[in-house]
Amino acid sequence: MIKKVYLTLPLLIFLNGCANKPDVYVENTLFINNTSANTNKINLPLEKKNLPREKNLTITEEVKNNSANINKKIMHFYNEWKDVKYKFGGNSKKGIDCSAFTQRIYKEKFNIKIPRTTRTQVKAGKEITKSELELGDLIFFKTGKVDRHVGVYIGNGDFMHASIKGVKLSKVDKPFYKKAYWTSRRIID
Numbered sequence: 001m002i003k004k005v006y007l008t009l010p011l012l013i014f015l016n017g018c019a020n021k022p023d024v025y026v027e028n029t030l031f032i033n034n035t036s037a038n039t040n041k042i043n044l045p046l047e048k049k050n051l052p053r054e055k056n057l058t059i060t061e062e063v064k065n066n067s068a069n070i071n072k073k074i075m076h077f078y079n080e081w082k083d084v085k086y087k088f089g090g091n092s093k094k095g096i097d098c099s100a101f102t103q104r105i106y107k108e109k110f111n112i113k114i115p116r117t118t119r120t121q122v123k124a125g126k127e128i129t130k131s132e133l134e135l136g137d138l139i140f141f142k143t144g145k146v147d148r149h150v151g152v153y154i155g156n157g158d159f160m161h162a163s164i165k166g167v168k169l170s171k172v173d174k175p176f177y178k179k180a181y182w183t184s185r186r187i188i189d
Helices: 059-081 098-110 175-180
Strands: 003-007 024-033 039-049 126-128 138-142 148-155 158-163 166-171 181-186
Touching (some): 059 098, 098 148, 098 158
Antiparallel strands (some): 024 039, 148 158, 158 166
């Protein structure tokens, strides 16, 4: 099954003293992942930005390469873990909970250590608004009076998480998650 993941590419702004900066076009790219390791991409309309060029690598290529790399790592991890059953306190393919799932993806795919529990992960990284969500951001929900839930945003309004139904993809705007939305955190710069 093909999953569409729209990547919002961050614009890099560099302050330098160059008077004659060349125009650089920053592409918006839609990545389509399937269960194979191949990643197809569809270029969307270009947005013109006046940004400095890096030596031997345009900013467009650097941003696309980084986003594509993050996308590939996240989807590879999901494909390894999809349908693993939920187990409170679990941290293996025999059963895993939401915060162990997010902790593992950051450690295994990005070599980033984050805390073990949802209550401590919500303090990691930088707080962002729901409208600022980008590929790889943590997204948190208040699912009960004391219960908290976390997943990884994958773009296009989707996130992956270890839910009661197992590791799966869900929509952020699904009524349950829309009502339960709490906050988001950026871990990957």
